[in-house]
Amino acid sequence: MVDRAALEEMTEDEVLGFAGDCVDTARRAEADLLRAAFQWAVLHSSDRLDPAERDLPGRERSKLLGGPGVPEVTEFAAAELGARIGRSTFSAAMLIADAQDLVHRHPQLWARVEAGEVKASYACYVVGKTRELEPDEAAYVDARVAESADGRIPWSRFEGLVEGAVAQAAPERAREKEERAQKAVFAKRLRGEAHGMASFLVRADVATIEAIESGFARQADALKESRPDDPDLATDDLRRVRAVLLAATGLDADGDLADVIHVEFVVHTYAGPDAEGVMRLEGHGPVTEEWVRSLLGPRARFTIQPVMDLAGQAPVDGYEVPDRHRRAVHLMTPADIFPFASSTSRSMQVDHTVPYDEGGVTGIGNYGPMTIPHHRIKTHGGWQVQQPFPGIYVWRDPHGAFYVVDHTGTRRVPSAPARRAPMVELWRAPFPIEYAA
Known part of the structure; x- marks a missing residue:
């Protein structure tokens, strides 16, 4: 590790060389982590499970983490590895799956990772996209993409290369995915938004989306004509959002939304001299008091629950949790x-x-x-x-x-x-x- 004082004494060429060394070190460390994950899978082969306990309720079983042809591992192995490397159990299970798939199903790609020629992230992307494929199909993709996986082409082109190779390796499976995708329509709220904002996504075939888009555009134009001076409808985006809201609630442009919209929010806040001015909107994240006052205040009805004394909850004489x-x-x-x-x-x-x-x-x-x-x-x-x-x-x-x-x-x-x-x-x-x- 080089301290800041040593860096400050470096020339431009030396700083660039040091930066390059850092990248090489990180790449070797990522490859070593995959090696460790693979060896962890070897040490936790399903053979170590006691057959007498395997079928008892709640006991550990074997589980296939990688693709077809990869050995199963003990079910709880990922939890120990994940905790030790600071990852969730699911994330550690995916690391084990990636390592197993690389060694057993993508030998050309794995050889380049071990040689330091391919980033682990590139290799893991490939094995994730091929996890459903049979071993011979995965080998086909391995041969097609291993040479280009070293960063010689931009990431977007590499994604396209992998997608094309996967489709060519298993054309019938690709067609099945298309058919499943046609049925996988939804309209739902997305997660991960912040600052008091959220998104609602509609997924359907192209013709349906075009019809929805056209309908909302017409409604937005009508709002512009009927309420040209409304500051809440000053932009095309604001008018489109209002058009979606009106279509969902069945109201006309002059209706009172509070009469038909019944939305429940759970807002956690602190009162008293130690209040920090920030609340937590459950299922969303932190928001300021001003946001709650200005946005939710005029639109929502509030039910104030009494403060719950967490420490003063009396225990009960029984197993069931009240x-x-x-x-x-x-x-x-x-x-x-x-x-x-x-x-x-x-x-x-x-x-x-x-x-x-x-x-x-x-x-x-x-x-x-x-x-x-x-x-x-x-x-x-x-x-x-x-x-x-x-x-x-x-x-x-x-x-x-x-x-x-x-x-x-x-x-x-x-x-x-x-x-x-x-x-x-x-x-x-x-x-x-x-x-x-």
């Missing part, structure tokens, strides 16, 4: 508590951190939301977890690595934490830690 506890858990911990997990669904299972049948209470401080796969991994995969404080989870993977998960995300804990860390004392009972001198 609804009020589920609401409190969601407010305290809205995301899956497994290391580096990403789900924020309200439908996740609420797990007892300490199992109920082992003395765990049904109450705040002993709950954690998890998806079903992560719940199974926690129960049967050799992982351990404690909740020293409500909403703070300390995990240990089967190989002894520690992770802390809280509302800010996941952090890896050093294997020998310093004595000054106050939480360490709370972790010692179920999984002892050796302290640094």
Whole structure:
């Protein structure tokens, strides 16, 4: 690693050379990570599973991650790899699949990755596009694209090359995809928007979209003629959005939208002297108080719920989780508590951190939301977890690595934490830690 002082002493040629070395180092590291993922798959062959437990409820099974012809791996393997490299279980499973496909199904591409001639990202794109193909079909694509995968052509042209090679390798499959695409019509809201904005996408055949476009254009022109001085309809885009809204609600241009639109938002905010002026719109993200006041205020009806005392929720004498506890858990911990997990669904299972049948209470401080796969991994995969404080989870993977998960995300804990860390004392009972001198 070169420090800033050394960089400041470099000439232009030396800086360029250093930058090139950084790219080469990153490329080698990406190839090494794929090698590690492949070896992890080898070590977690389905042969290591106990046949006597394979069919028991919730137990680990074998799973095909890569394409046809690739060996299956144990189902929980991706969770351990993902946590160690700071990725979700799904992302680690895709890394394993990419590595297996490259080694078993794309030997020419893999050879160029190992030689440092092709970026791992290019290779992984190819194997992702060919995962459904049979081994001989994948080999055809491998031979067609391996030479051009080294960046000699722009990315857009490379995408086109891969798409064409996949279609040529399996023309009947390509036609099946076209037929499925014709049926895959939808009209839905998109995710990932911010700053109080969102998008609604309609996907249909070209003729239908042309008809929709023409209809909204006519409606927008009518709005321009009927309300030329309305500042909310000052641009063509604003008029088109209003045309879509009117068509969806069945109102005419002068109707009161509040009479027909019933939309429910959950807005989390803080009151009092410590208020920060920013609220969280559930399912969307942070918005300012001014946005809520100016945009939602004139258009929405509000129901104000009382403040929920998260810490004061009385436990219950039973296994079932009361609804009020589920609401409190969601407010305290809205995301899956497994290391580096990403789900924020309200439908996740609420797990007892300490199992109920082992003395765990049904109450705040002993709950954690998890998806079903992560719940199974926690129960049967050799992982351990404690909740020293409500909403703070300390995990240990089967190989002894520690992770802390809280509302800010996941952090890896050093294997020998310093004595000054106050939480360490709370972790010692179920999984002892050796302290640094």
